Amino acid sequence: MSNPVLTIANLTKRFGGVTAVSDINLEVMPKETIAIIGPNGAGKTTFYNMVSGRMQPTEGKIMLDGKDITGLPPHKISRLGVSRSFQINNIFPEMTVQENVEVVLSAYHGHSRKLFNIASRNTGIQQEAVDFLKRLGIDSLKEQRAEVISYGDKRLLEIAMVLATQPKLVLLDEPTAGMTPDETRRTTRLIKKLADSGDYTFMITEHDMDVVFNLADRILVMHRGEKLFAGSPEEVKNDPEVRVAYLGEEDDEAVEEAKP
C-alpha cells in the first residue's frame, strides 16, 4: 500500500466561539478522487482554505507527502504541490485565455523571475499552455480575452490553471456550481477523464449529487464542521444517518437519479 498524499489529523478551525471545522481526520491516497459533501455552512470551504494555506488552522496537522505544511502561506503550499480552484471564478480577466495559463506556467517553471526575456516569444510555454487548454477542451478560445468567455468556460479555464502547476493534489471547490446542465455534464466528463488518466489526485466539494456519485471513489460527509460519515458512494447512499442529516428530503430526487 502506498503512502497517503495528504494526511489530515485533528484539523480544527474556530472563529471566536464558533467552530467551523471540528477535529477532522482524513487520509487521501494517490490517484483517488475524494468528494467532500455537506450542506452549506458544513465547513467545506473553511476546510479547503486551511489545506491550501488561505487560513491558519486553530488546531491539528496537515501533512503533504509526509511533510508538515500546516499554516504555510498559499504560495509555499502551491509550490509543494497543492493547487486549488475557487467557488467563484478566479482568473485574470484582461488577459487572453492562453495567457492566463502562461502566467501559471511561467510561475511553475521559474520564468517569472526573468526580467529581460520577451514573454510573447516563449514558444515552449505557449505550446504547453495550449496543451493544458486542449485537455479541458477550450483551446479554441485561446485568443479570447478571459472576461468575455462564458461562465462555464471560465470555470474550465480555472481548472486548466490549477492543473498547470502540476500538482500532487488538486482541490476543486464546487467545479460545476452555476453551470448549465449541459456544462455540468461536460465538466463532469472532463474531470472523470482526468481522474481516470491516473495523473491526478482530486479532492472535490460539490452540491450536485449526480456529479459526486459519478466522480468520487470515496466520500466524506461533513455536517456542522464535523465528519459525519466517510465511505464509498454506495455506503454513503445507504447510510441512514447521512440520508437524514444531509441527503434529506429536498435531495431525494438527486439521489434517485444517481442510482444506476
Added chain:
Amino acid sequence: MKTKVLMAILAVVIAGLIAVPWIASYFYVFIFTEILILGLFAASFNLIFGYTGMLSFGHAAFFGIGAYATALVLIHLEWPFLACLLVSMGASALLALMIGFLSVRLNEVYFAMLTLAFGMMVFAIAYQWRSVTNGSDGLAGFTLGSFGLGLDLTLANPSVYYHVVLGIVAIAAIVLYVICRSSFGMILKAIRQNPERVSFAGLNVRTYRLVAFVIAGIFAGLAGGLIAPFLRVASPELLHWSMSAEPILMAILGGTGFFLGPFIGSAAFVLLETWITTYTESWMLVLGIILALMVIFFRKGLLGTAIDWWMEVKK
C-alpha cells in the same frame, strides 16, 4: 501592418525629437528636456501603477533623492556625469528597498497612505538636514564636468544636454519596455488583475511587488539625476508630495494601459502648463478640468483614446 504603421509613427517622433535643437528655439529645447525627464519619471511610476496596480503617493522621494545624489557628487567629488547618475540610481534603489519593504505588505489605500507618509518623511529630512542638503534653499552652484566614457561633450550647452537626456531616456525606456514585456512583467500584470490567484500559482506576491517597487524607484532616481543639472538646483520641492502627484496625473493623462502613455502625458502636461500660464495664472484650474474630463470620459488617456479612435476610423 498595424505594427508597421506604429513603428513608422515612432520613427518620425524620434527623428523629430532628435531634430528639436535644430528646428526650435532654446525655449523649446528646455521644454522638451523637461518633457523627457518627467516622462521617464512618470513611466517609472507606471510600472507599479499601470502594470502592478500599486498607487504610490511617494514616488517623488526617489526622484528627489536621485537629484540630491547627483548634486552632492558633483559638489563634493566632481565625478563624471555618468557616474553621478549611477550613484543616483543606487541611492534611490536603496531608499526604495527600505520604503518598499515596509509598504508592499499593505494593499490599496493603506499602501498609498504609507508611501505618502514615507515621502513626507524624506521631504522633512531634506528640508531640515541643513549641513548636507542646505535646507529649503537646496543644493546649487554645482557644474557639470565631463560626461564619462571619454566622450567629449559640452554638457553646459542646453542643446548638448538635451541630446544626452534624449539618449539616456531612450535607453532607459527600452529597458523598462523590455521589463514590461518579460515574463516578470506578465506576472506584474497578473498581480494587478488578481493577486490571490498569483499567490495560489506558487509565487510570493509581496516579493514581486517589492522588486517592481525598487525597479520603479531606480528609474525615478535616474530621472532625478537628470533633472538636477537641468534645473541647476536640487531643492526640497523635488521631494514634496505634490511632486508625487505629477507622475500620477501624467500617467492618467497619457493612458496607464500603454507603455508610452506616461510620456504622452508628460508632454501634454508640460506643454499645456507652458501655454496656459502665458494666458492665465490659474493653470491648476484648467488642469483640474482636463483631468476630470479625462477620468470621466476618456479613461484610457490621450494615447488610449487616440488608438481607439484610429481603429474605428480604419474600420
